[in-house]
Amino acid sequence: MEALTSLKVESTEGSAAIAETSAESVVEELKVKEWEVGMFQNEVAASQGIRIRRRPPTGPPLHYVGPFEFRLQNEGNTPRNILEEIVWNKDVEVSQLKERKPLISLKKDLENAPPTRDFIGALRAANERTGLPGLIAEVKKASPSRGVLRENFDPVEVAQAYERGGAACLSVLTDKKYFQGSFENLELIRKAGVKCPLLCKEFIIDAWQLYYARTKGADAVLLIAAVLPDLDIKYMIKICKILGLAALVEVHDEKEFDRVLGIEGIELIGINNRNLETFEVDIANTKKLLEGERGKIVRERNIIMVGESGLFTPNDIAYVQEAGVKAVLVGESIVKQNDPGKGITNLFGKDISLS
Numbered sequence: 001m002e003a004l005t006s007l008k009v010e011s012t013e014g015s016a017a018i019a020e021t022s023a024e025s026v027v028e029e030l031k032v033k034e035w036e037v038g039m040f041q042n043e044v045a046a047s048q049g050i051r052i053r054r055r056p057p058t059g060p061p062l063h064y065v066g067p068f069e070f071r072l073q074n075e076g077n078t079p080r081n082i083l084e085e086i087v088w089n090k091d092v093e094v095s096q097l098k099e100r101k102p103l104i105s106l107k108k109d110l111e112n113a114p115p116t117r118d119f120i121g122a123l124r125a126a127n128e129r130t131g132l133p134g135l136i137a138e139v140k141k142a143s144p145s146r147g148v149l150r151e152n153f154d155p156v157e158v159a160q161a162y163e164r165g166g167a168a169c170l171s172v173l174t175d176k177k178y179f180q181g182s183f184e185n186l187e188l189i190r191k192a193g194v195k196c197p198l199l200c201k202e203f204i205i206d207a208w209q210l211y212y213a214r215t216k217g218a219d220a221v222l223l224i225a226a227v228l229p230d231l232d233i234k235y236m237i238k239i240c241k242i243l244g245l246a247a248l249v250e251v252h253d254e255k256e257f258d259r260v261l262g263i264e265g266i267e268l269i270g271i272n273n274r275n276l277e278t279f280e281v282d283i284a285n286t287k288k289l290l291e292g293e294r295g296k297i298v299r300e301r302n303i304i305m306v307g308e309s310g311l312f313t314p315n316d317i318a319y320v321q322e323a324g325v326k327a328v329l330v331g332e333s334i335v336k337q338n339d340p341g342k343g344i345t346n347l348f349g350k351d352i353s354l355s
């Protein structure tokens with residue numbers, strides 16, 4: 001009897017071990033597939049001139065049997081620049097968030113999300129009202145290139161000061177690791193009754209993030225052409241339309257601009273004067289990209305152009321306006337002021353508040 005029992009135990013353990021081994025190999029297989037898909041994504045992106053690799057930072061799975069040069073190339077797994085580092089971290093962050101809150105549950109939350117406000121309309125109206133570019137004022141505590149910009153940072157206080165100072169829209173950084181922002185800030189600002197439409201300033205790599213932004217009170221999202229292949233941008237724009245979100249598509253050079261102009265349904269394009277790979281800032285970038293044929297296309301299609309980054313003085317504003325922008329996105333120069341509302345007056349060289 002005893003012998004039998006122990007035999008039984010043994011065989012149960014045996015099958016458990018077999019089950020475990022096969023579960024492990026399934027997990028391993030999935031990891032390999034996931035990695036291969038990542039490699040393929042990188043190839044597609046590279047064919048569009050995108051230098052940012054979307055490959056997960058973990059590199060090839062331990063038992064990957066693929067071309068030898070892949071394994072060699074991936075040794076070290078160090079990101080080539082800050083944007084790539086941010087995107088790789090975001091990849092991990094988003095997959096963890098998604099596990100906690102799958103899309104089905106996010107979609108349920110949508111029912112309780114506040115209605116979206118017209119981000120593009122607010123920019124146009126401000127431009128017509130003041131004769132100056134409509135201002136998207138950025139609620140930005142810190143950045144990887146400039147460090148902490150404002151000590152004792154109170155996001156709602158900054159947002160309300162911007163609104164009083166005449167901002168048309170606000171941009172709220174939600175990335176924690178590199179910008180010390182948060183989705184909580186976005187939610188707090190929305191719940192505090194700030195009327196300016198809100199841009200969720202995030203590194204979006206997955207459509208799930210669009211739904212998430214919407215549930216947290218965003219009216220608009222940022223799509224970065226240096227990170228997203230054309231097909232992703234097209235797909236995300238469609239989802240934005242369904243969700244009632246405006247999409248600000250950000251470009252930094254001619255190649256990205258031409259790609260984005262090739263996509264239908266784009267209403268808002270930002271030219272970043274800061275190269276996110278090197279941090280170099282040059283406001284002449286806005287002018288350079290809007291010269292000639294590209295500027296003409298933008299005017300014909302009535303696309304609103306946004307001059308982004310490195311704007312500090314009324315002369316800077318006049319310079320990008322002359323280049324053809326109808327809106328500007330400004331962080332550092334105004335968030336650093338004791339009174340950020342006053343910062344807006346200094347930036348434009350005149351009081352643009354409604355009162």
Ligand SMILES: O=P(O)(O)OC[C@@H](O)[C@@H](O)c1c[nH]c2ccccc12
Binds near residue numbers: 140309311329331332
């Ligand atoms: O603080 P500045 O130089 O005024 O820049 C604001 C904004 O343009 C910048 O924060 C920005 C533009 N594109 C981004 C993409 C991700 C993070 C930040 C950004």
